[in-house]
Amino acid sequence: MFESAAEIFRVMSAPMRLKIISSLCHGEKNVGELLGEIDTTQPNMSQHLNTLYKAGVLGKRRDGVQIFYRIVNDRVVSLCRAVCTQIAIESA
Numbered sequence: 001m002f003e004s005a006a007e008i009f010r011v012m013s014a015p016m017r018l019k020i021i022s023s024l025c026h027g028e029k030n031v032g033e034l035l036g037e038i039d040t041t042q043p044n045m046s047q048h049l050n051t052l053y054k055a056g057v058l059g060k061r062r063d064g065v066q067i068f069y070r071i072v073n074d075r076v077v078s079l080c081r082a083v084c085t086q087i088a089i090e091s092a
Contacts, residue, residue: 008076011055016040016048021057021071021080028070 012018019038023029029037035045049069052058059072071077 024071028068030066
């Protein structure tokens with residue numbers, strides 16, 4: 001159990017991955033759409049998407065040349081929201 005929890009925290013430890021998760025909470029998006037919302041390079045975005053995909057947080061599907069990503073692990077989203085909400089409350 002603790003190993004699984006530590007792995008989830010490791011995956012979520014990068015601010016870029018939290019931005020990606022937050023963006024995908026609003027629905028499925030392709031890499032171009034994510035890059036339009038998140039200021040980073042395409043290679044960096046792809047690396048973080050791959051990490052989230054391999055960790056089972058994201059799913060993906062191909063439509064022609066585009067790859068669309070979506071959240072498949074709602075527990076990660078709930079955890080992210082809880083932590084971010086608590087930080088916002090403490091910062092106010």
